[in-house]
Amino acid sequence: MFDNEISVIKLDKISKRVKESKHPRILERINNLSSLDYAVYGHQSCHFDSNEPIFTILLTLHDANLDYIMQSIFSIQKQTYRNTELIIIDNGSTGATSKYVNDIFLNDSRIKLLRVLRNQYDPYAGDRNPLVDLWNAGLFSSIGDFVFFQSYDDLLSLNYVESMVKLFRDNPKCVSASPLVSSIDENGDVNSEFTRALQASNSRNRYENGIYLAQCKMRDIHLINSPGGLLAQKSEAVINFGGFDSMNDLTQIFRFAIHGEVGFDPQAMLFWRHHEFQTNRNQTRMGISYYKEFLEMPIRYGLFKVHMEVGGSEFAEEFRDYLNSEASKMAIDNVKTTLYRYGQKSGNKALLLLMKEAQIRIVIKSVYVWTVVSIHILLRRSTLIRRAAQIAKELLSK
Numbered sequence: 001m002f003d004n005e006i007s008v009i010k011l012d013k014i015s016k017r018v019k020e021s022k023h024p025r026i027l028e029r030i031n032n033l034s035s036l037d038y039a040v041y042g043h044q045s046c047h048f049d050s051n052e053p054i055f056t057i058l059l060t061l062h063d064a065n066l067d068y069i070m071q072s073i074f075s076i077q078k079q080t081y082r083n084t085e086l087i088i089i090d091n092g093s094t095g096a097t098s099k100y101v102n103d104i105f106l107n108d109s110r111i112k113l114l115r116v117l118r119n120q121y122d123p124y125a126g127d128r129n130p131l132v133d134l135w136n137a138g139l140f141s142s143i144g145d146f147v148f149f150q151s152y153d154d155l156l157s158l159n160y161v162e163s164m165v166k167l168f169r170d171n172p173k174c175v176s177a178s179p180l181v182s183s184i185d186e187n188g189d190v191n192s193e194f195t196r197a198l199q200a201s202n203s204r205n206r207y208e209n210g211i212y213l214a215q216c217k218m219r220d221i222h223l224i225n226s227p228g229g230l231l232a233q234k235s236e237a238v239i240n241f242g243g244f245d246s247m248n249d250l251t252q253i254f255r256f257a258i259h260g261e262v263g264f265d266p267q268a269m270l271f272w273r274h275h276e277f278q279t280n281r282n283q284t285r286m287g288i289s290y291y292k293e294f295l296e297m298p299i300r301y302g303l304f305k306v307h308m309e310v311g312g313s314e315f316a317e318e319f320r321d322y323l324n325s326e327a328s329k330m331a332i333d334n335v336k337t338t339l340y341r342y343g344q345k346s347g348n349k350a351l352l353l354l355m356k357e358a359q360i361r362i363v364i365k366s367v368y369v370w371t372v373v374s375i376h377i378l379l380r381r382s383t384l385i386r387r388a389a390q391i392a393k394e395l396l397s398k
Contacts, residue, residue, distance in 0.1 A: 007045070009043065009044055011040045011041065013033065015143070041112065043109040054145055055145070057087070060089040060138075062152075069100070070100065080158055089137070132246050144235050146235060148233075154271060154273055174263045175259050176253075176257040177264070178202075178270075179266070179269050180202060181269070182199070183198055188273075198272075204223040207264070214257065231256070233256050241259070246290075247293060285342045287346055289331040294327035331366065339374065347373070
């Protein structure tokens with residue numbers, strides 16, 4: 001693919017630090033990746049300062065809005081902190097997107113390109129989604145001391161990496177770090193009301209204990225609100241504790257941040273873009289709630305034992321109760337939201353999927369919610385029809 005570019009080389013897919021890991025989930029990911037046809041490309045000479053930490057940003061993209069992709073990558077390339085490694089995980093892009101990725105990669109030696117020819121997205125596969133393996137493939141080929149996973153449609157303030165690195169360097173106990181969050185729309189304009197709400201629930205000290213923040217999350221104390229991927233992490237911690245998983249919104253706090261302190265710099269910014277084709281909206285449209293995935297995740301990663309070790313029995317039991325409650329509430333709310341936002345067909349699909357996964361008491365509550373909402377939608381529709389007929393009659397009588 002890059003035969004005519006003498007500066008481009010194929011890189012090892014798995015770094016030495018990952019090969020040395022004994023964590024069963026890391027070993028499982030390596031095994032999964034051995035059957036996946038992908039390649040990692042880099043440059044013969046990378047211009048990183050060996051005296052400074054390297055900050056890795058993983059960016060997964062596909063054939064989506066090219067303007068969003070370009071803006072997102074631009075915000076990474078223009079970071080004030082130059083020791084920023086960008087790993088573009090190209091999940092089967094074609095045409096203009098693929099050409100843009102090639103061009104941007106060839107012209108910046110700090111970029112690695114991880115390319116798979118066929119899109120691996122499977123929203124029904126949960127943690128076994130090949131796309132989650134690709135996130136870890138990016139981590140496994142990285143050289144950064146710190147790592148952040150960025151969505152193709154989000155943006156960073158230009159001081160983001162510099163601010164996060166300073167948080168890590170100023171406090172040896174810091175394992176996770178975050179900026180302030182701002183919501184933007186399709187055009188990049190700030191959603192003022194939503195941004196105020198986000199920032200009000202993300203206001204805290206420069207450093208907070210990770211266990212304390214996890215407790216705040218469970219007790220609905222608004223110190224951290226984690227949209228998508230919010231926290232940058234020490235790469236070593238992510239590798240040592242099993243790599244990325246499909247529930248990153250939740251596990252970035254409960255799997256990684258709990259092992260130390262969490263830094264916060266409100267002068268740096270993550271611009272979280274809201275638009276009709278967001279991944280979470282597509283999944284809601286498909287009726288997916290991830291109820292089963294919520295309950296299986298702590299078993300898969302041995303979280304009860306981990307929580308006992310770092311936070312004690314009360315913390316471990318509180319998380320177990322919180323997860324059960326949160327999974328149930330989320331699943332029931334998903335049925336209601338899907339019906340209202342995307343209509344009867346999507347709502348029916350959400351209910352049917354939940355009936356295959358959930359306990360009987362959750363199914364009963366979901367059926368009740370589905371019935372009430374469906375009736376409300378029918379009544380509302382009937383009211384609109386009657387009103388339209390009345391208006392038409394008045395117009396015809398004139």
